Amino acid sequence: MDGQETIAAIATPPGAGAIGIIRISGPGTRQIAKAMLGDLPPPRQASLRSFRGETGDVLDQGVALWFPSPASFTGEDLLELQGHGGPRLLDLVLARVLGAGARSARPGEFTERAFLNGKLDLAQAEAIADLIQAATATQARLASRSLQGIFSRHVRALVEGLTHLRVLIEAGLDFPDEELDARPVEPAAFDELIAAAEGLLSRTHQGELIRDGLMVVIAGPPNAGKSSLLNALVGSDAAIVTEIPGTTRDLLRAEIQLDGLPIRLVDTAGLRAATDPIEQEGVRRARAEIAQADHVILLTDDTQSPEAEPSIPRDIAEALPTGAPITLLRNKIDRSGRAAGVRERADGVTEVACSVLTGAGMDAFRQYLKAVAGYQGPDSGEFSARRRHVDALQRALEQLKAARDASRIAAAPELIAEELRQAQASLGEITGEVASDELLGRIFSEFCIGK
Numbered sequence: 001m002d003g004q005e006t007i008a009a010i011a012t013p014p015g016a017g018a019i020g021i022i023r024i025s026g027p028g029t030r031q032i033a034k035a036m037l038g039d040l041p042p043p044r045q046a047s048l049r050s051f052r053g054e055t056g057d058v059l060d061q062g063v064a065l066w067f068p069s070p071a072s073f074t075g076e077d078l079l080e081l082q083g084h085g086g087p088r089l090l091d092l093v094l095a096r097v098l099g100a101g102a103r104s105a106r107p108g109e110f111t112e113r114a115f116l117n118g119k120l121d122l123a124q125a126e127a128i129a130d131l132i133q134a135a136t137a138t139q140a141r142l143a144s145r146s147l148q149g150i151f152s153r154h155v156r157a158l159v160e161g162l163t164h165l166r167v168l169i170e171a172g173l174d175f176p177d178e179e180l181d182a183r184p185v186e187p188a189a190f191d192e193l194i195a196a197a198e199g200l201l202s203r204t205h206q207g208e209l210i211r212d213g214l215m216v217v218i219a220g221p222p223n224a225g226k227s228s229l230l231n232a233l234v235g236s237d238a239a240i241v242t243e244i245p246g247t248t249r250d251l252l253r254a255e256i257q258l259d260g261l262p263i264r265l266v267d268t269a270g271l272r273a274a275t276d277p278i279e280q281e282g283v284r285r286a287r288a289e290i291a292q293a294d295h296v297i298l299l300t301d302d303t304q305s306p307e308a309e310p311s312i313p314r315d316i317a318e319a320l321p322t323g324a325p326i327t328l329l330r331n332k333i334d335r336s337g338r339a340a341g342v343r344e345r346a347d348g349v350t351e352v353a354c355s356v357l358t359g360a361g362m363d364a365f366r367q368y369l370k371a372v373a374g375y376q377g378p379d380s381g382e383f384s385a386r387r388r389h390v391d392a393l394q395r396a397l398e399q400l401k402a403a404r405d406a407s408r409i410a411a412a413p414e415l416i417a418e419e420l421r422q423a424q425a426s427l428g429e430i431t432g433e434v435a436s437d438e439l440l441g442r443i444f445s446e447f448c449i450g451k
């Protein structure tokens with residue numbers, strides 16, 4: 001790692017503001033501080049200083065904060081210059097810092113160094129980005145809890161339990177002739193860990209749902225009421241509703257929150273065989289959206305589909321490779337006379353009967369959307385999490401189960417030990433003990449510069 005370089009960046013957002021902050025971190029910071037401030041300010045105390053240019057001219061006056069290594073955010077020597085928040089002025093001060101030996105920091109590079117120097121783990125570093133990008137109060141609250149290490153502590157507790165088991169099993173490997181080998185690890189010991197992993201997975205899933213929400217695609221033939229449904233869910237006129245079939249030629253998107261669950265809605269063009277090239281393009285885009293959906297709502301006009309159980313068209317099912325749920329929404333029951341409600345058919349398809357126009361059955365539909373996602377409400381979240389955390393935990397859980405199954409059939413202890421080792425590695429991906437450069441690059445590039 002290029003920890004030898006000194007990095008600098010403006011840490012406050014672009015534009016004019018009351019205060020502008022420049023951060024400098026790395027081994028050259030001490031020299032830069034002396035050159036610009038005349039001397040090193042007392043550590044960790046706010047000191048009023050002149051920030052001087054190369055020729056000794058005063059560029060600005062403000063507060064200097066000096067954090068010598070290792071007691072700093074990055075773990076390196078770190079200086080914060082808090083001056084006036086004029087964009088030209090800040091450029092000038094930054095140029096002076098760069099001229100004195102620093103280089104411009106990449107996005108997230110301060111946090112990356114904090115991670116590499118063991119100041120925080122990877123889940124905590126991600127929580128910093130989540131805290132900055134939080135769009136809702138719940139997201140901010142949960143990101144703050146992850147930053148405090150609440151999620152990481154749960155992961156570590158699981159790793160501890162795993163390590164304990166590994167020690168028992170691997171001791172048997174190392175000293176096969178000793179007593180230890182005669183006492184194989186009880187499958188119950190695995191069950192306890194598996195239950196803990198399942199509990200954590202469910203909580204992590206809630207954290208991920210609150211952070212990332214769901215993508216719900218509304219599909220169906222023209223005039224079924226797709227735009228009307230989008231409008232009803234949004235509660236405003238985001239989509240243009242007309243009576244001419246095929247009007248919704250492009251995709252309409254809207255973001256809503258159902259009880260704290262963020263939902264990205266996409267209203268697609270109908271998937272009918274279109275002849276008009278513009279409409280054909282709409283159909284192509286609709287397919288592309290469906291492919292990424294977490295849930296597809298297929299609308300039918302209940303006055304137009306008299307058959308008892310309309311089937312899910314093959315082109316929609318095929319456009320959805322992930323196995324995400326497809327729900328059939330029978331709309332316009334105010335005219336067809338069907339009773340509102342949700343029912344599961346014998347063939348496994350779930351049907352919701354409602355009227356987008358009158359609102360009949362719409363509350364049940366909203367509840368149903370949350371239930372299908374496994375969302376337990378805004379208070380269910382304990383910490384923020386990401387898809388990659390859920391994936392890693394899922395993998396760890398499968399590996400733990402494989403270890404238990406191996407122990408049940410009295411498989412070779414080497415096999416059990418190997419499964420446990422892999423489960424531990426999966427958990428290590430969450431906190432960053434096991435992390436590729438590619439993963440780190442992806443995570444930190446999402447940050448803003450100066451963070």
Ligand code: GDP
Nearest residue numbers: 222223224225226227228241242332355356357
């Ligand atoms: P889209 O082409 O699927 O987007 O359908 P629209 O949302 O444009 O709706 C087509 C027509 O059906 C419009 O005239 C809507 O007012 C009407 N419509 C939508 N939902 C209902 C409903 O629940 N009941 C009745 N009676 N009409 C509806």
